[in-house]
Amino acid sequence: MGTFKQYSVLPGFNLALGFTLLYLSLIVLIPLSAAFIRTSAFTWPEFLAVVTTPRVVASYRLTFGASFAAAVVNAIFGLLVAWVLVRYRFPGKKIVDALVDLPFALPTAVAGIALTALYAGNGWIGQFFEPLGIKIAFTPIGIFVALTFIGLPFVVRTVQPVLEDIESELEEAAATLGATRLQTFTRVIFPTLFPALMTGFALAFARAIGEYGSVIFIAGNMPMISEITPLLIITKLEQYDYAGATALAVVMLVISFVMLLIINLLQWWSRRSMAA
Amino acid sequence: MSIEVRGLSKQFGTFAALRDVSLEVHSGELLALLGPSGSGKTTLLRVIAGLEAADAGQILFQGEDATQQHVRERQVGFVFQHYALFRNMTIFENVAFGLRVRPKDSRPADAEIRNRVHNLLKLVQLDWLADRHPHQLSGGQRQRVALARALAVEPKVLLLDEPFGALDAKVRKELRSWLRRLHDEMHITSVFVTHDQEEALEVADRVVVMNEGRIEQIGTPDEVYEQPASPFVYEFLGKVNLFHGRLHHGRAWIGGIEVDAPEHTEAEELAAVAYVRPHDIHVDRVIHDGGALPARVFHILSVGPVVRLELIRDDSEDKELIQVEISKERFRELQLVRGDRVFIKPSRFDLFPNQVH
Numbered sequence: 001m002g003t004f005k006q007y008s009v010l011p012g013f014n015l016a017l018g019f020t021l022l023y024l025s026l027i028v029l030i031p032l033s034a035a036f037i038r039t040s041a042f043t044w045p046e047f048l049a050v051v052t053t054p055r056v057v058a059s060y061r062l063t064f065g066a067s068f069a070a071a072v073v074n075a076i077f078g079l080l081v082a083w084v085l086v087r088y089r090f091p092g093k094k095i096v097d098a099l100v101d102l103p104f105a106l107p108t109a110v111a112g113i114a115l116t117a118l119y120a121g122n123g124w125i126g127q128f129f130e131p132l133g134i135k136i137a138f139t140p141i142g143i144f145v146a147l148t149f150i151g152l153p154f155v156v157r158t159v160q161p162v163l164e165d166i167e168s169e170l171e172e173a174a175a176t177l178g179a180t181r182l183q184t185f186t187r188v189i190f191p192t193l194f195p196a197l198m199t200g201f202a203l204a205f206a207r208a209i210g211e212y213g214s215v216i217f218i219a220g221n222m223p224m225i226s227e228i229t230p231l232l233i234i235t236k237l238e239q240y241d242y243a244g245a246t247a248l249a250v251v252m253l254v255i256s257f258v259m260l261l262i263i264n265l266l267q268w269w270s271r272r273s274m275a276a
Numbered sequence: 277m278s279i280e281v282r283g284l285s286k287q288f289g290t291f292a293a294l295r296d297v298s299l300e301v302h303s304g305e306l307l308a309l310l311g312p313s314g315s316g317k318t319t320l321l322r323v324i325a326g327l328e329a330a331d332a333g334q335i336l337f338q339g340e341d342a343t344q345q346h347v348r349e350r351q352v353g354f355v356f357q358h359y360a361l362f363r364n365m366t367i368f369e370n371v372a373f374g375l376r377v378r379p380k381d382s383r384p385a386d387a388e389i390r391n392r393v394h395n396l397l398k399l400v401q402l403d404w405l406a407d408r409h410p411h412q413l414s415g416g417q418r419q420r421v422a423l424a425r426a427l428a429v430e431p432k433v434l435l436l437d438e439p440f441g442a443l444d445a446k447v448r449k450e451l452r453s454w455l456r457r458l459h460d461e462m463h464i465t466s467v468f469v470t471h472d473q474e475e476a477l478e479v480a481d482r483v484v485v486m487n488e489g490r491i492e493q494i495g496t497p498d499e500v501y502e503q504p505a506s507p508f509v510y511e512f513l514g515k516v517n518l519f520h521g522r523l524h525h526g527r528a529w530i531g532g533i534e535v536d537a538p539e540h541t542e543a544e545e546l547a548a549v550a551y552v553r554p555h556d557i558h559v560d561r562v563i564h565d566g567g568a569l570p571a572r573v574f575h576i577l578s579v580g581p582v583v584r585l586e587l588i589r590d591d592s593e594d595k596e597l598i599q600v601e602i603s604k605e606r607f608r609e610l611q612l613v614r615g616d617r618v619f620i621k622p623s624r625f626d627l628f629p630n631q632v633h
Contacts, residue, residue, distance in 0.1 A: 167358070167360065169356050169358065169360040170360050170362065172327050172347075172354070172356075172360070173354065173356060173360040173361075173362075173422075173425075174362075174373070174377075175327075175347045175348055176325060176327070176347055176348075176350075176352060176353065176354040176426070177373055177374035177377065177425065177426075177428075177429055178348050178374055178377055178378060178429060179348070179373070179374075179377040180348070180377070183377045187362075187373070187377070188362050188364070191364040191365075192362075192363065192364050
């Protein structure tokens with residue numbers, strides 16, 4: 001331990017680290033490991049059989065696919081929202097700024113019901129898509145819409161402070177050197193924002209994978225088509241199939257962990273190449 | 277390339293940053309814009325660069341109107357006080373940036389870019405840091421990179437905004453003389469902004485002293501220091517003592533001294549102030565003809581070749597300290613100690629009728 005300890009004016013490294021480990025254990029590690037322990041009721045072939053049925057595999061694809069698509073959309077439009085909020089002054093800016101946080105605060109079920117009402121075939125927005133043959137509510141598109149809604153604040157709130165930090169002098173310097181606005185954005189501003197954007201993306205993605213409340217209302221929950229993995233877990237729980245439910249949970253955990261790890265590595269790599 | 281500024285005005289809200297400023301920068305000279313903060317010097321530089329648009333007036337480059345030209349097309353090199361290096365790029369890429377963003381038909385080949393960047397980095401003596409990132413460099417090194425980056429696009433004019441303002445005293449001095457040498461080699465028309473009078477006087481060919489959005493005086497460092505055109509320039513450039521007196525029909529009275537003031541023959545019973553540099557005051561133990569002011573030695577600082585005295589006048593309520601500089605030789609001759617009574621007489625001064633300022 002002593003070798004890690006550096007002199008600091010603020011004492012309490014040992015105590016703080018000890019508390020951190022205990023806290024993380026109680027809140028995160030022990031509950032998660034319980035999932036793995038529960039799963040051990042299965043033998044390996046049994047486990048594989050449970051987690052690879054066509055219905056389950058379809059739900060993985062939907063959960064991770066829709067989450068990824070929603071996170072990508074959020075990364076693009078969240079950046080735009082952050083840009084507008086940082087760079088321009090307009091009446092009602094504070095209100096718009098506060099609106100961004102709303103998906104954080106709103107109970108997800110409320111969001112799900114509201115979105116369903118809007119995007120249903122006879123809803124305010126859905127009625128315009130119905131004649132075109134596009135159904136949004138009760139299809140995977142609806143799931144994507146709900147996940148986009150809940151993920152937006154993550155990107156905006158991570159990109160905003162970094163964007164505020166970029167001095168206008170950087171853009172002026174680029175302009176005096178002959179760069180066009182597009183070149184200034186793609187070569188100077190975007191690379192500086194990229195690590196923060198990746199963080200926002202990862203957070204939005206992770207949030208979407210775990211989302212349940214808003215999705216079940218808008219999804220329609222048809223097996224093989226619009227059924228997400230968290231719903232399958234609930235279904236199994238309701239049938240007292242605890243081992244089966246935890247088996248799915250373990251698969252989700254592992255996939256999520258691997259994906260977040262990859263995103264973090266990517267971030268670490270881009271940050272190191274810039275070493276901000 | 278010469279720069280001409282005609283009647284520039286610029287307003288920020290209710291604050292007038294520039295008021296009808298006209299100025300000519302000769303081709304190949306190194307010009308300093310000197311003034312306190314808020315005097316408009318940075319705004320003037322930014323308007324010349326095209327980073328700011330003036331409300332009225334014109335900018336001419338080599339006689340051609342450039343007022344409406346975009347900063348991209350003005351071909352100016354601009355160096356910022358806080359470097360403004362691109363932190364996501366290496367030093368090499370920072371310097372290469374201006375070449376890489378050129379349209380395809382005028383962009384040099386990769387080998388050519390590499391060559392030019394390395395030459396520039398050699399010029400600023402930082403070739404060995406080409407692969408580092410800006411945050412790994414010291415302030416002085418960063419500013420030299422910023423200069424190399426500005427020079428990479430072969431600008432016709434180099435503009436520097438408080439280039440050494442963020443650096444510590446020692447590095448400042450080094451970079452200052454280094455900039456002077458660089459300019460002597462390259463002869464690129466350069467304008468730099470500073471609030472440090474020593475920096476301006478030491479480095480520039482000509483100095484423009486600014487105050488409250490106006491130009492107070494333009495001249496060589498010698499001219500602005502030896503013949504200040506206004507009380508402001510006197511006080512801003514170097515130490516100065518103020519003696520209050522009065523003016524009447526070409527004669528001036530300061531304490532017990534009476535002198536000719538031929539440039540103020542029109543004056544009738546005017547209050548006036550004489551501005552005297554510390555080294556233009558004669559100190560003696562006895563009164564010579566023409567009168568002198570009695571004073572007492574308050575403090576002596578005798579380190580170095582010049583001895584600095586602080587005196588208090590005996591004949592006046594004015595308890596402001598008078599700064600005097602005399603040679604060590606003279607100091608030994610007089611054998612002054614604290615509390616001694618002396619007589620002082622300004623040997624050279626400028627009289628300005630009293631103004632509220």
